Amino acid sequence: MLSNATLFLARRYLRAGRSFVSVITIVSILGVAVGVLMMIVVSSVMKGFEGEFRKVLIGSEPHMLLHPKDNKPTSAQAAAEVLEKVRPRPEVVATSSYVNEVMYAERDGLQSGMDVLGLPEDGARFYMAKIAKHRLDGTLDLKPGGVVCADYIAGQLNAHPGDKISVYASSNVTSAVKRFRVVSDEQDEAKRHAGYKDIKLHAQEVTLQGYTRAETAGVHAYATLETAQQIFGFGDQVSGVLIELKQPAEVKAVVQQFTDLGIIPADWSASLWTDAGDARLAAMSNERVMMWIVLLIIAVVAAFSVMNTTITVTTQKRREIGVLTALGSRQGQIIGIFVSQAAFVGVLGTLIGGVLSALVLTFRDQIRMGIAVLSGGSAESASGMFLATIPAQIEPWFIAVTCLGSITLCLLAALPPAWLAARVDPAVALRD
Structure with missing residues (x-):
């Protein structure tokens, strides 16, 4: 001392x-x-x-998406079987089937692309409440034939809530481009012109219900499951299962647990909210x-x-x-x-x-x-x-x-x- x-x-x-x-x-x-x-x-x-x-990522991205590894649509029955295993899990707060594809939108000669997430009524209610704080205009209450998008996309289309928008499934646009290339190689002029006339994009019309802030809610667009299935020609098929967790930070551990328990089918994989911002x-x-x-x-x-x-x-x-x-x-x-x-x-x-x-x-x-x-x-x-x-x-x-x-x-x-x-x-x- x-x-x-x-x-x-x-x-x-x-x-x-x-x-x-x-x-x-x-x-x-x-x-x-x-x-x-x-x-x-x-x-x-x-x-x-x-x-x-x-x-921002947790509040705007789906916590977990389970889907086939080839990213092709799956049957509603296959998704229902996975939902039956997932819903009782204590880690899960909400879950539903979903459709996720890209569509092209057009209004008055202006175009833009949308990454659409289609949700059934119960899933849409929970998920839209999750992003409600990011709403800028209109409503987030999804209705058949309606779509909610980011303000960035609405600005590109110069669209406001209540406006009609023409939409095309990305697969239809890709198919039309392929047909156009084939027809362009046709030597016979008459056949080439006839081929061009056969190339048509059948637009569907949806109503812009509202839009969210792109900075915080991302550039996703949202629609009802039925509307998304109709736009993309899925019939009654879906893309997979969407899961919201009580502890989103533990999503990787939950995926590993689901895999070990056989909840995730062998030919399915998981996309996580961290994937959007891991880097x-x-x-x-x-x-x-x-x-x-x-x-x-x-x-x-x-x-x-x-x-x-x-x-x-x-x-x-x-x-x-x-x-x-x-x-x-x-x-x-x-x-x-x-x-x-x-x-x-x-x-x-x-x-x-x-x-x-x-x-x-x-x-x-x-x-x-x-x-x-x-x-x-x-x-x-x-x-x-x-x-x-x-x-x-x-x-x-x-x-x-x-x-x-x-x-x-x-x-x-x-x-x-x-x-x-x-x-x-x-x-x-x-x-x-």
């Missing part, structure tokens, strides 16, 4: 000759505070962005790791400033250290003086950094708006848009580790110069 004399000298060495705390000590404290501030704020914001992106999520995770490395370097630099303070003090107090050693002070007591000084700097700097990080995270949006105004932008330019505010996810364990790590680095940084100071020969120190 450090003696009172050791603590007294540690406090005394923190003071300058004419001021309460030396300038170099203040710089060291600020260095530690900035390191802690950067670690907490950057990590919290990066984690917040990753969390928001996950929420992006992995990239964001790698960005966080690289950011931690950069922040760790900043923390080490702050620790070096503490080491610099200790070196400066031990150099200035060389004669006093010699006197203390000559009077019988042990090496541990000498080291304790400067380690106590580093502990004071580390603890005070960490507390200041923690308070500043709390203020920055609390007023992060106001700070963003202030910077936008000062840089000539508009504070309200992002209002109503996805991530219009800066997300942050505070992790108490990370804050605790950061604070403890900061103090530990400060103590470790003070040990080398303190140990060297304790080994000074008293005769040499007093002669200098």
Whole structure:
């Protein structure tokens, strides 16, 4: 345990000759505070962005789609058998059959493509309630002959709720293109013209019921199961089974469990909500790791400033250290003086950094708006848009580790110069 004399000298060495705390000590404290501030704020914001992106995917993508491996339609009976096995599972919150295909839409000479998800009445009710927060205009209550799409697609078609849209199944368009190529190779002009006349796309008309925000709900379009089956010529066939989970983050483990239990047929596979953003999520995770490395370097630099303070003090107090050693002070007591000084700097700097990080995270949006105004932008330019505010996810364990790590680095940084100071020969120190 450090003696009172050791603590007294540690406090005394923190003071300058004419001021309460030396300038170099203040710089060291600020260095530690900035390191802690950067670690907490950057990590919290990066984690917040990753969390928001996950929420968008979970809130807009089907959690799990079970379908034949060849992606061809399957019978309603086959889907019903899978549904019978899936519905009782405790991991599942909702499930239904579905149809998923691409269709082309046209209105007044404007065209666009839609990735359509057709759902039966019970599945549509649950799923559309899930994306209801992304609605921009119209209704999401699916009706036969109606479609809900993203605002991006509606903008391409210059369509509004209630407008009629002509739609074509992508398979029909592909078939027409193939026939066109064959007819184009016909040498007989009469036969070629006759072939061109036979190439027709039979459009079906649907009503735009409403549209959602593409930024948060994706570019999917939605229709009733019957409407989708009619557009794509599925008859009573479906694409597979859609499953919504209680814990979407555990979707990969659930798929493995379903496979082990034989719930997923051998010739079927699963498409997961993570498939739509796996690469992006992995990239964001790698960005966080690289950011931690950069922040760790900043923390080490702050620790070096503490080491610099200790070196400066031990150099200035060389004669006093010699006197203390000559009077019988042990090496541990000498080291304790400067380690106590580093502990004071580390603890005070960490507390200041923690308070500043709390203020920055609390007023992060106001700070963003202030910077936008000062840089000539508009504070309200992002209002109503996805991530219009800066997300942050505070992790108490990370804050605790950061604070403890900061103090530990400060103590470790003070040990080398303190140990060297304790080994000074008293005769040499007093002669200098």
